[in-house]
Amino acid sequence: MSLRRQHYRILGTVQGVGFRPFVYRHATENALTGNVLNDANGVAIEVQGTPGQLAAFEDAMRNQLPPLAKVDHLSIEEHPVNRDEAQFTILESSGKQDAQVALATDKASCDDCLNDIRNPDSRYFNYPFTNCTNCGPRYTIIRDLPYDRPNTAMAGFRMCPECAREYKDPLNRRYHAQPVSCPHCGPQLSWRKSNGQPIAVTDPLLHCCTQLAKGKIIAIKGLGGYHLMCDATSDLAVDTLRRRKRRPSKPLAVMVKDRASAEGLVKGTPEEWAMLCSQERPITLMRTLDSGALAPSVAPGIDRLGLFLPYTPIHQLLLERLERPLVATSANLSGEPVITELSQLVDKLGHVVDGILDHDRPILNACDDSVVQVVGGRPQWWRLARGVAPQTERLATQAGCTTLAVGAQQKNRLALAFGQRAITSPHIGDLDNLATEGYFEHTLSQLQRIYDLKVERLVTDLHPGYGSSQWAQNLARRRELPLLQVQHHHAHILAVMAEHQYTNKVLGFAFDGTGLGDDGQMWGGEVMLADTRGYTRLHYLKPFRLIGGEQAIKHPVRVALSLMFQHYSLEEVQASGWPQKFGIKDMALKNMHLMWQRGINAPYSSSMGRLFDAMACFLQLCRETDFDGQAGMLLEAAAEQCPDREVNLLSLPASIGPIIDTAPLVHQMMTLGHSKLDTATWARAFVNAVAQMMVSLMARYPDYPVVLSGGVMMNRCLLERLQATMGEHQARWLWPERTAVNDGSIAQGQLWYALNQE
Template sequence: MRLKINLKGAVQGVGFRPFVFRLASELGLKGWIINDSSGVEIEVEGDETILQTFLIRLNAEKPPLAHIYSQEVEYLEDVGYSSFEIRESKGEGRKEVLVLPDIATCDECLKELFDPQDKRYMYPFINCTNCGPRFTIIEKLPYDRPNTSMKVFPMCEDCLREYEDPVNRRFHAQPNACHVCGPWVSLYASDGKLLAERGDAINLLIKALRDGLIVAVKGIGGFHLMCDATREEPVKLLRDRKRRLEKPFAVMFKDMEQVSEYAEPTELEKALLLSPERPIVLIKKRKELAPSVAPGLKRVGAFLPYSPLHHIILKALDFPVVATSGNLSDEPIVKDNEEALRKLSLFADMILVHNRDIKRRCDDSVFKVVGGIPQPIRRSRGYAPLPVKLSFKLPKKILAVGGMLKNTFAIGFDDTVILSQHVGDVENLETQKSFEGMVFDLMTLYEFKPEVVVCDLHPRYETTRWAEYFSQKENIPLIKVQHHYAHILSCMAERGINGKVLGIAWDGTGYGDDGTLWGGEFMICDYQGYERVFYMKPFRLIGGEKAVKEPRRMALSLLFELYGKDVFDMSLPAVSSFTNSGLVNLYTAWSKGINSPYSSSVGRLFDAVASLLNIKQTISYEGQAAMMLEDLYDPSIKDHYPYFIEEKHINWKPTILAIIEDREKEKIPSRFINTLAKICLDVSIRMDVEQVCLSGGVMQNDPLVSKIKELLSNRGFKVYTHQRVPANDGGLCLGQAVYGSL
């Protein structure tokens, strides 16, 4: 008989064809395999029982990077194939094949990289079908070398022999190359002068790092800025040059032994660090790095080398390095050589480039264990553009543009939503241009033409404005979805939840249906709609956007609500940080509502408490005060503060009064977080909905989520958190895509 198999999923560029070739040959089957625009097509002929064995082993023994999402099988009459062959790829038809993310260097390549007898010894672009770049080098589908940035590097005889040998692990490894025929590195001074090439360039760069200099290094999805993470002088200089006041830097360690010297990763965090995706993982510090690496925080963003170039550099050093995105403040990560020489020379003393083009920028992914479960804080390299598979089919093709901060966007079709890599905060011209370019790039890659565009309700989001322009230009419908409902839909879709849920969506801000700013929401949700059942009692943001950057303004707002003008005579840090005239002006703005919109945001409550405790009066990056408060949580403290639930409001006044009067200052962060968790329990009991979804940026707070899960699970509720997309605005587009199909 003849067996015809069509496979869809991540099945190209993972060694799938050589695996099938070996399996068919071992079983004595005849036929062929081919890559096409929708995935992989296979025909095999032989005895019926052997064909069944082939089918079973096809799924059980497939390559580790392969993901099969759809398998169509058809039994036909045999046509008399004489052998099994791998046919040339065909590119016509609907583009449905999934593009693989970039995968960290595998152990086999690593062994060869540091073997002096191997032909790829110290070659910074070593790879095979089990590892290496994918998403950042592909130009179009199907994934074949002529469709990648490797097309300009003809393979030498040795590499070509490997590439054409079905039993070799480099069979059809599209980036396959070596010292003889592949790309190479070049080192430039900040003035643009060429200093060295190939191995000499790397050796000079390593010396510069040892000497305390700052260097820029071109990686897989863009440039890193690097320096010695143990020396304060270069780290502080890098901060000064980047004008990045306090936002923590990521640190790259050579191996797990070095990680454990400076930090205390749990077993789960170790598994994340060592995974093929190699994300940055937020872990507890053991030994202080340079103070300016992560000022005021007890965690460090740690990761391991994921490209052969990183491995070569880190192996030669006896210290970890800061490895932060190479970009101007608030701009996209730099990916091109000319742009790097122009822009990064402002920060770096030397710039290491290579001549393999990066087709699309892709920042490092960031993970954190929240409530005992790994959760993406930023989903990008190693994960994008793998899809989220839905438990239902989308009736339309959807383009969901996401939010404004931590932006990702998505395209949705059938039961598949493909999320983009991290774009960033779409707040200036450069990021707007980058966002638009990335949207068109992903649509072009999949030959995707949306039938509906979905965006956030906020009228001043740049992504909303772009969606309005694009939908009008293309004459396709535009749908706007409320921010926090999209958060809950994202969690529901990711976790495959049906029926009604109690959605708890807490974050810094989101535009509400009533025109006010929401952020402390309890919603009864399903895929048809939502009802806002409870929310934090609204308070004013004195100065609007200024209040977001100054926790002291948030504290004043709550204090004015509690004490009125008596606040002027109180000896609290938030009060004493302003002059008397400043306090009078702020009180006037608060009392008259001048540029002081109402908000129900739990994120802003965290800011207010941080100010009352004098942890932070002004912040230099989003979530800074809340992160510092989270670090002070003590799980041995079980009590909480009072609060009221009245009509639809959660009244925070008793909580803030108790905090002000609490003399055990060191226990306040724990009692405050316990109070928020207890509020979640009380509302859950009142609403009596078994399924509870937690989403929004506040739900990245580990002790808060852990406490909520503990309290609710003990009362029989099923609590769902994010695992594959961020709880923050980086996951909004998934919820938008689902909403747009309803």
């Protein structure tokens, strides 16, 4: 018999996802001998058999992967035959020298495990920590590599004989599922008062359901942190949560037990339903049905609902027992990371909750819920976290040194490149407080420990005031490390290019709220010809002053007044009647005009995001904001109500020169009060004017692919209008399907810049 022996090297997400039992099953089915093991880089396989047997095995490795596996690289080498070998075995994991393995992300409960918790004859019946190799926690419980139980949050839970038998059986779906446990040996739920004191109850989950049904606010410990949950159908419960958490209007996410329940609340496209029901279980933004099923205060003034399905047995059992939708918002103070420790919860939110459904499995790595919308059948990520991050990409060539990109101030994420790997962390948050700064450092130290890394080069934003930039500059000074700086909007464009592994020139539109430009001014309405070496600023929104600096971000009325002051005298603005509509008294108006005139705390900005804010103010939608992006969301919701998608009443001309002039728009706004057209029509007209300006600029540069990035590009109306009017430019549109469109992408753009300077 002719025998051959092959050595496989498989890289990617291949640990903690049932890959070794998958290999074992196909090797034994094909009567092959050899072995498989996890090592620092991924999976190594030795297989020996006839050419036909080896061909069948290779087909399985390439085309029949486990549900959670992702192969980035597969290589096969011929090795000498070992004629003394009699069987196929699974070897113990080897160490982590020069680790390159991809970290697996947390996944929602699979159907098999859900069937187990519903089956009275199963030993997992009603057990809220049931999982297998095809589902359950991964990143949130890992402490170190290799991904084996002693290196996870399950190290303190000794398996009972039955769990140990399943864990050691290569043909069982719980083989080497590190979180495997049962009611006899695994984590347990407990009920606690708001001060953290435990209260003995027969069934903590049932007690939690009873409290939620009474309208109570409950903190529930999940995979990557605690949620604050309440009855989403109760105005009183939702209003109580808002009042206690001091979150007056920001939309709240809602969790429902299954798709059938979701269909009573929202309508969606096939792609939206597929995203909602995917094993990543992100919060999916979908159009709200006017069914009256939810409390109006869940998402006031917004026509979209952030909806998601249960992703742990705890959530599934809770919703099946309660039979109603629940608000599920992250347990944190505004701007801080999600809370993972009971002591923190009691200290910071004890006054908010009426009770706590707790458990004793530690959360080693906080991970918030991911947020996505689908536009034109394509996903657009607003927050990349649980289920989809950390993100690991294989590089085409070796990184010259271990490089850390520290991202932006808002919606911060970290990105690391080493060997042939680039890893981007889950969402960290806004670096405006000590808690988030601490989470930033914890996330970095965790990735460094897991991969045994020492940073050799740093990349930051230009802005010297960003917490991430200051941290990196301090580290660079202490350790004498090279430090690169990348302009904010260039990084936005580079992030999309990185996803597509693109290095040549693109026509990039970077529209957002703010970002420091090369000239020291605040940018945000930028059209660039960019590549991995640099950029040319082709066009930009005509700069206007932000009266009061940061105050203008929270009070869009200041931006609206600034735009009027730019084109009209103080007397003309007073006579227009707009100050009265804005609720601005005469003395305050004069003071703001003086600040504008003399440039007192009134920096210039070319921000498209601020222009959207001003338009929302003109349309009486939003005078001051409660949360980031609120004015833009309200403007989008109004535009969605306009039946005439082609309305063309406003213009934002891009002249031959670099400046995109706002004068025609402002002149039209000054006479808006005399118009009989409704708010929805004007909102749609504004969005169309922005889209038309963008399409006209694309026509001037027909040879380049198009990149759209920045927070303004989260506006669904704008994207849909562009899709309808771009024509042949659609074929050259580099769409970001795995990259956040907002500042959550900045670190990836910074890293792509650094890698391409080598």
